[in-house]
Amino acid sequence: MATIALPRPVPRYRSSSPIPTLTHSINLDGINTSAACPIPIPNKHLPVCPPGPAPSDKPDTPPASPPTKHLKLQPQSLLYPPTNYKKVTHNSSAVYLIDAAGVAAAVNHISQQPLPEAGQVFPWLHGLHPANHVQQAFFVARRKALRKTPECYRGVTIVKADGNLSCSRLKSAVTTDEFMQTAMAEFKDIDPREGFSVRNFQIQSAKTAMLSDIIVYGEDADEVLRVGSDIAKAQRSRRQGLKALGHEVPVYHTFVCTSHFEEFEEHHPEIVVLDTRGELTGNVLDFFHQERVEMATMTKASEIARNVWLGPTDDLSMSGPSPDDEPFDLFIECSDLGRANVPALKNIVRELDSGAETSQYVEFPSSGSIMPPSWPLTEADDIVESCKWIYNLANGIRPSEDEGEITDIEGDSPMSSPIETRTSRPRKILIYCTDGYTESSMLALAYYMYAHGVTVSEAWLQMHIDKRRNFFAYPSDVALLNSIAPSILSNSPALAHTAPQDVTQRIHDEPAWLALMDGSLPSRILDYMYLGNLGHANNPDLLRAMGIGQLLSVGETAAWTAADIAAWGDENVCVVQGVQDNGVDPLTNEFDRCLAFISMSPYPPSTPSTKLTPPPFRPRPPQWHINPSPLPRRRLAQRHNLHRRSNARAVPLLPTRILLRARAPPQRHHPAASALQLRAAEVGGDDAGEARGAGEEGVGMGRDCERDCGDE
Known part of the structure; x- marks a missing residue:
């Protein structure tokens, strides 16, 4: 498949007044001759000009608007400027007092703000250490300019003073250990000094804390004030250091919460992750727990x-046994x-x-x-x-x-005894x-x-x-x-x-598809969507057997024959080109097209081609109670880190299934149950993570890295 066009029906246009029929046609042969007549333009499209000569001191046309991509998004925050908060000084550092209502308002407000353009915060968020020449060469060569600290983002970082996040935890709360050198009251130099990676997720909390106003909360008021003053000192030190290098950065502030945690539980439960007993409230999505x-x-x-x-x-x-x-x-x-x-x-x-x-x-x-x-x-x-x-x-x-x-x-x-039954x-x-x-x-x-x-x-x-x-x-x-x-x-x-x-x-x-299968199947992400890899995409008969009727391919194109494309139908394939898993190419511009494709339902519900076989020839006695019971504790397997193998997938719920394939590192296989009549799309995985065996749905080749295709 080279280029795939996805035709879309043109919506009918209705107008209260009839549209006149064009009576003149354009002759391309005489377009450049003197006899060519210009097409008349309706007067209503002409600007109204005042009488008299044009002013000589003004240009005839207004200057062009700057491209949208160069416009800087002005960050909005309820914490800046901090004119509505009381300022106090502790250990020569200025902090501001805030109550539970102010914290909740700031968190809810920042969550509703639009994100800046990716090009304005990356590759700075990837981590560009001056000594890491590999990382610098890759990104700077592409961007043609050294990345400075972004000024288009102003976040809110919440810090728990005592560092114990197993209880009394607010939404997105972190500890000072993630971004501070507490002994010196300075921000960590978190950028990796060596190696190359576009997935430095471990440094994101520290990087965003440098671009945020910081709120400190806890039960010990003295400790909260001490931690807050240390953070304010670190903010001032970093700002002065960048200024000495000629880089002006926004001024960020530190706030200390004066309310007890019970006030959050009573009046603002929507931002409480763990209560004082350490139990999940269910009001905030905890990704680690949700993954498990x-x-x-x-x-x-x-x-x-x-x-x-x-x-x-x-x-x-996770759950107790049922009696x-x-x-x-x-x-x-x-x-x-x-x-x-x-x-x-x-x-x-x-x-x-x-x-x-x-x-x-x-x-x-x-x-x-x-x-x-x-x-x-x-x-x-x-x-x-x-x-x-x-x-x-x-x-x-x-x-x-x-x-x-x-x-x-x-x-x-041993000696055998007669068997009576x-x-x-x-x-x-x-x-x-x-x-x-x-x-x-x-x-x-x-x-x-x-x-x-x-x-x-x-x-x-x-x-x-x-x-x-x-x-x-x-x-x-x-x-x-x-x-x-x-x-x-x-x-x-x-x-x-x-x-x-x-x-x-x-x-x-x-x-025939069995000979092309590596053992893995695309992973069910939703009832109507699978996640697969390039190997799955190149096995269209397998996809059909699973009831998958559409393919959405990101970054690569399946090697199909003309007959495969004709049998599948051009309208059932969407290819996103020019997007690689390199930390540079943005995918956000393709979201609308991908979602529109996934929402299409060109075919009636499809039924996977499983063959029905007769039941066993022996009669079945009454069914037992089938609820699974837990294993005795002594037999629990040695490895409990379920999330280590996570890479979920899912399947059917629409008329035809969709297989999504993207370029991403292969991982373990985690399918999720699927129905019989749905549509699936395909997104594959990239080539990272090889391991033993062939990669399953997006997994490269390996036992631990491969058990999933794209991720399954």
Whole structure:
């Protein structure tokens, strides 16, 4: 695809008076000849000129207006000038007194002010240290001028004097450690001295504090006044230092709050993040907490087959267990150190059948840990055998006497006893890993194929769309499952009455998009929107199978053939060119066009092409209560930093789905549930963050950096 035009219908224009028909046509051949006649201009468009000669001391035309991009936005703040606040002096530094109402008004006012143009504050906000020649060379060469301290922005920084942000925290409050050298009462020299980065998020609080009036609050009035005077001293010192270099900067002030925190809770709860007990009020969005909540919600345990659940290691700080939850009988933890242990599963069957009340645990290899062509035949067979024993436990099936032979840890077989029955109580099983969608994906997909009798491609689509399950898999998982698919399906109880040649034919008829898939799917961001990478965009058949009907590509163009473009439709593709993930190119100018494209609905609701398969041939007993129960604390996984793998995505809610693809660093995979009839757009990721395996939705190639496409 080179240039894609997106036609838009021209709205009908209605006028109270008829529009006259033009009777003259323009002849391009005689446009430059003396016989050419000018087109008459209606008099109402001519300016009215007073009689008499034109004044000689004034220009005939007014001067041109300066370009908008050069106009400086005049910052507005209720704190400047500080004429409405009482000024006090402490330790030779002037500060101003403000109450809770004044703080709330200043915060609410600044949040409603327009942001300055990106070119007026960047690359200064990126951090341009004089000694960092790499950073300087990149940005200065592009801007052709050295960046000075911006004067177009005047913010408000809120500081808690005691530095304890675990309670009594106001909106956007920070500590002095983020921007002050408290020992010397000076601002930190926060710009990185070496290296190159356009994502120096860690310095943004310190950078914006230098462009802000600062409010200090706390319960200890003396400490608040002391911290406020130190900040005022730092502001004065920085201003004098820049003035000595010939740089005039605005004067910023420090304010100390005289109100107790209870007054904020009672009269201004809209800016209170944590109350005095350290509990979230819910009045202010806390992004760190919200990220954990979204990830926990997105990956919470759900049933993928009868009595078999897939979920994360429960973080008990997120939500407590429900007294109505039915406990799991077997926990299968997937990790890099796990190994398939069929004898252990057989022993667990014996223990559960003997009346054991405690939950049992077993380990299993994680996704991506079995690399081709290194997997031995025995390990592949163990995967199929593990699926078989999990199925037996979940469905209450007792193996026959020869199948049920139990071995001890050394492989010895005890004396067998006659088995009187081939049925037992169905057991509830949880397949889990730390984040609930990465390490456990290979086993979950293999078991889904076994339990439902579906092929590899059907397992991927049905798990994601029908079961609304978010997961991430690696290219090695695709290769492994393709290689053992004949063994899985030939042993599947769901295909017990299917002819072997029919099973072979189903495997042979796998769609072409499977060979192009790296294991990852685009990530659901919303019910109608996915986030993907260039690899997803270059697999249009996969997108169609997922019900995605539109593509929004940022920074790069998918390598489609003319037939692909014709089948997809030019009106369903929007390409944003000239925007790279370099910290310089702005995307804001493209927002309106992108949003207009996303809001389009040219096609009726699309239905993903998952294949329906018949239910297992064994009758189902009454359903159990299916609420997931938390893991015992002793089995909590070692890694609790869920946000480490965050990179959420989402899916359908409109008539057709949209896949968004942008140029951004690949990351972990975090899909969010999706519906069947929606539209999705695509935005890919950039090329940063390579890791082991192929990058999933926007992830480069790597286990920790890649589990997401763009971000998923």
